[in-house]
Amino acid sequence: MNAPVKTPEERKADLQGMGDSRLRKEDARFIQGKGQYCDDIKLPGMLHMDIVRSPVAHGRIKRINKEEALAIPGVHAVLTADDLKPLNLHWMPTLAGDVAAVLADEKVHFQMQEVAIVIADDRYIAADAIEAVEVEYEELPVVIDPYAALEPDAPVLREDLQGKTEGAHGPRDHHNHIFTWEAGDRTAADAAFDHAPVKVSQHMHYPRVHPCPLETCGCVASFDPIKGELTTWMTSQAPHVVRTVVSMLSGVPESKVRIISPDIGGGFGNKVGIYPGYVCAIVASIVLGRPVKWSEDRVENISSTAFARDYHMDGHLAATEDGKILGLKVDVIADHGAFDACADPTKFPAGLFHICSGSYDIPAAHCSVKGVYTNKAPGGVAYRCSFRVTEAVYLIERMVDVLAQKLNMDKAEIRRKNFIQKEQFPYTSAFGFEYDSGDYHTALEKVLDAVDYKALRVEQEQKRADPNCPTLMGIGLVTFTEVVGAGPSKTCDILGVGMFDSCEIRIHPTGSAIARMGTITQGQGHQTTYAQIIASELGIPSEVIQVEEGDTSTAPYGLGTYGSRSTPVAGAAIAMAARKIHAKAKKIAAHLLEVSEADLDWEVDRFKVRGNDEQFKTMADIAFAAYQQPPEGLEPGLEAVHYYDPPNFTYPFGIYLCVVDIDKGTGESSIRRFYALDDCGTRINPMIIDGQIHGGLTEGFAVAMGQQMPFDEQGNLLGNTLMDYFLPTAVETPTWETDYTVTPSPHHPIGAKGVAESPHVGSIPTFTSAVVDAFAHLGVTHIDMPHTSYRIWKKLKEEGVQL
């Protein structure tokens, strides 16, 4: 009996293409303990590296004694900056145009800085040996506060830069000054403020936090002295860029350097940079001719690898009396720590912070960001966000709330009044960004209806009027716009390499396929979703499409996965590569069906002769023919490569609402409701989108409600284990409600904008908005994060709130 003929809809469903909540291809190995993470890799003859770190935050190294460590059986080498100097590897360039010490050269600049490495037979011996390396320090005055760092008589932190008045991003006017970066039009903004009837200002600190992925950083470096080849498995979100840097630093030709990002246990921006540990393991492997593994522990990860944020911001809004914003001014002091090691596109030392005009039509705006050195670990990476976009969104959303309070306006109303209108897209902001698409009003009303916003405000009024109510109720509302998908190579590069991304697709004779990209998944599910794009474009079931990333010897060059760039950039490359194959497939189909291409229609998985459903060739038929009998003049095979240079960024947006109840006696807060509407344009896999949003909201909850990296006056980090650094458990984590609208990006081949970071970016100011709202009737306009119970309790006391 013949199988029943399937309808186009049924065939489409079989493909599990775009829009399908397809289960994840990567899960089978993870649920059986068969993932392969960096620390799982074991090579014959492999040695282990551990790092001697500085206990002081600022000091001169007087003496290092390796003898006792070298005497321990099983120790192969102890290396310091003096050993790296002949190779010129004691310092390395950062992605931000500065240099960073690989191993401390005469001076340490932050607590836990790398001072020496030990290579030993196993990790236990290496750990013993680092204790046996004696280092004598002469302590120097420590600078923790970036404002104090800019005082005329502040200690000189970077002696290596002394007298250097020009930095990578313009003039330096102080020995601890890195750069001052401006965007917008200061004159226009000043003029707007001069004539405005209403002005508000607010100072806020976005605390230093750490992305803290569950897997720490590490690598296995393996140099083959006979072939002269270096292979390194590395926890890297950007393996191709690492290959380029390693080649530049080591002198090994790039063709003989192979970087492999295996399974990665979360990145969140922490695994973009190049750390001394990687460089040292590579050097050790080259020197010893044996594989060397380095696995960081948690304390090292939090203390020394890239932090995020640490922005001290002063925001100013000018407005009319009825709440129309006329101007925005922002001044930021950015604490970059000891070395400027931010991972931003070269031209943007403050990332894309100038998205800080948000979702609002603000005619005049200016911002200025001043980067400063302090005795803290370097970093300043984008923790689950596009470059500094989290800081920008926090700033503008807080400022709009502050203005609403000043004018006694509702926070939804003031947003409605200032939104960029649907008809204004593409919209050019006062900072020069061209927002691709958006429909903020529709999304806002959808959320307000879903939560019955009016009823919530009535309930809040009643509770405020009731002196016996044990809680303060707060409603947070945020209407954010992100800028992601970096980016167009005319403005975005890293170390001179344009921020394009890539895809190579090969269709095999039997109609299955392999695709490789320049990105690397760290939990986003690329092996699942990328296949869905190809399935929809080419009519091949996603089940038979293999997706591979992360191996620089097989994947095309790409800039990696961070800043929500995978779908906007690599996703576009996938669609474009698939379309090249589609075009060739059409020629083959026309040849096979003996008609002209103009007589063919594409339907789900096949080319049909127009008007004749019986005459068709499926993509599987065409694939075989491509290897068997391609038409004359056409190359055999069916594959394509595409390097996609995006014409613009994408601008996902969202409307988040949070209801918090604060216990008047204890300061404990309870997130009663959190409603998150996201618009990421075209949706590829709704199940994965929801999962990404849940995760991002939870990370946002962590940042807003508990994460911080406090330092004492001596520069000791007071909380570098998971005992102290807040990672929420299932108990504290709220239950999330998600919703969506779909406003495709007009310039993206499939209309997708990227999603995984929106929930982090959008939720953080929503929590703050809710906590401040609980105190708003007392005249409170802002409370700095983190909103821990203790800090809220102190605020309750300060405001005289009685139980």
Add this chain to the structure above:
Amino acid sequence: MAKQIVKMTLNGQQIEQLVDSRTLLVHFLREQMSLTGAHIGCETSHCGACTVDIDGESVKACTHLAVQCDGSDVKTVEGLAEAGALHAVQEAFYEEHGLQCGFCTPGMLMRSYRFLQENPNPTEDEIRLGLSGNLCRCTGYQNIVKAVQSAAIKLQQKESATA
């Protein structure tokens, strides 16, 4: 370093191994036995990525010595599937999208496996508390909770089918 002979049942197999007395169980499993499912996330018992099952209890292998397992019955994520069939918790984590980067997953699975024996019919709050020794940075727990609920139903159905 003093070495000792340790005998244990590991994923149903009797083994006898010579180990340094200071070797942590997680290193013994990962490096000596090549069972790399249990992961090291914190080394302070906070994250639970190294959770294994020892004599009917969930144990964090990063703060447990291998020699303490002498005579014990140890199960790791690699021993969860039996006769080629995934365990109900493994199926449920897959079906409910209870994992992303996969790093916490072996620990989450081993804790869920034990938790559902301690409490076969849990409420959502009980699941959240029962898994509070295991951290996840990716999922926000919502789908993990759903997965444990789904696994509970699967196990109950299996129970009633064999009863």
